[in-house]
Amino acid sequence: KAGVTQTPRYLIKTRGQQVTLSCSPISGHRSVSWYQQTPGQGLQFLFEYFSETQRNKGNFPGRFSGRQFSNSRSEMNVSTLELGDSALYLCASSLQDDNSPLHFGNGTRLTVT
Amino acid sequence: GIQVEQSPPDLILQEGANSTLRCNFSDSVNNLQWFHQNPWGQLINLFYIPSGTKQNGRLSATTVATERYSLLYISSSQTTDSGVYFCAVERSYNTDKLIFGTGTRLQVFP
Numbered sequence: 001k002a003g004v005t006q007t008p009r010y011l012i013k014t015r016g017q018q019v020t021l022s023c024s025p026i027s028g029h030r031s032v033s034w035y036q037q038t039p040g041q042g043l044q045f046l047f048e049y050f051s052e053t054q055r056n057k058g059n060f061p062g063r064f065s066g067r068q069f070s071n072s073r074s075e076m077n078v079s080t081l082e083l084g085d086s087a088l089y090l091c092a093s094s095l096q097d098d099n100s101p102l103h104f105g106n107g108t109r110l111t112v113t
Numbered sequence: 114g115i116q117v118e119q120s121p122p123d124l125i126l127q128e129g130a131n132s133t134l135r136c137n138f139s140d141s142v143n144n145l146q147w148f149h150q151n152p153w154g155q156l157i158n159l160f161y162i163p164s165g166t167k168q169n170g171r172l173s174a175t176t177v178a179t180e181r182y183s184l185l186y187i188s189s190s191q192t193t194d195s196g197v198y199f200c201a202v203e204r205s206y207n208t209d210k211l212i213f214g215t216g217t218r219l220q221v222f223p
Contacts, residue, residue, distance in 0.1 A: 033210050043199065043213035056210050088154055102146060102201075102211060104156035 001027060004105035006091050012111045018079040021108045025072050025093030031055075032074040033102070034066060037088040046089075049074055078110075086112045115140040115204050117214035124219045126190050134185040134217045136200030144203035145176050146211065147185050151196045159185070159198075190221045 005024040013019050025032050033048035033056075045058040049068035066076040072093075078085055090107045094100035116139040126132055136145075147159040160167050160174040162183065167174050171190075176183040187194055197218050201211040 035213075042215055043201075045210045045212070048210050058210075090156060092156075101158050101161040103158055104148075106153075106155050109154070 004091055004093050004103055006089075006105035006108050008108060009106065010109050010111075012113065013081050014113050015081055015083060017081050018077060019081060019110060020075055020077045021089055021091075021110075023074045023076075023091030023093075023105060025074070025091075026103055029093035029095055029103075030072055031094045031096060031100070032068055032072060033092050033094075034074070034076050035090045035092065036060075037090060037107075038086075043090070046076065081112045083112050086110060115142070115202065115212055117200060117202055117212055119198075119200055119214040119217050121217060122215065124217055126219065126221050128191060128221055128223050130190050130221075131186070131188045132190060132219070134187070134198050134200075134219075136183040136185070136202075136214055138181050138183075138200075138202050140204055141181070142178065142202040142204055144211070145178075145183055146201050147174055147183070148199045148201065149194075149196050150199065150216070156199070187219075190219075192221045192223055195219055195221050 007022045031050045034046040037043045048056040052068045063079045068074045088107045092102040092104045118137045120135045145163050148156045150156050162174045162176045164178045171188045173186045197216040199216045200214045
């Protein structure tokens with residue numbers, strides 16, 4: 001069974017631009033969540049989707065948004081990029097929305113210049 | 114919010130040594146998972162262990178939910194065990210998803 005797939009692996013953008021990251025969960029997994037990892041803040045929860053509905057949202061500004069499609073694939077978008085948005089963005093999927101092991105993709109490393 | 118503390122922050126071992134990593138959390142949880150982040154950044158799920166003890170090869174984990182801590186044991190360590198180990202918890206009332214600790218960075222030398 002294929003794992004969680006994230007594209008692209010690397011991305012370089014300039015301040016003010018916007019970016020869209022993609023995540024394909026493990027087949028059969030309906031919950032997809034996104035995390036941001038930075039050296040200073042560690043791993044922080046962004047949001048979680050289950051059956052195309054946002055179930056939970058972390059403490060991030062409205063520039064960060066996401067969505068989930070009927071096939072459970074998910075995208076996250078960051079608008080008006082800032083230097084501080086440079087990070088590793090990790091997507092994870094699980095079978096259910098609660099109490100299931102989380103499986104992460106390889107991440108997308110975003111650099112904002 | 115819930116606090117998740119891991120110790121030690123750094124650990125250096127020689128191949129073959131055993132180690133214990135600790136995760137303390139400040140509130141009751143219904144979900145606790147251990148992850149290993151390899152040098153290439155991938156997070157691998159090691160254990161889903163809200164309570165009790167589990168073993169997987171050279172790794173085992175124990176969570177004592179009533180005392181709010183979890184332990185990860187690594188026996189006969191190998192260089193491939195190097196990386197960062199994270200503990201992550203989810204609170205009982207599910208107002209947030211997994212909250213990650215700051216991790217333990219493990220380096221295993223031959």
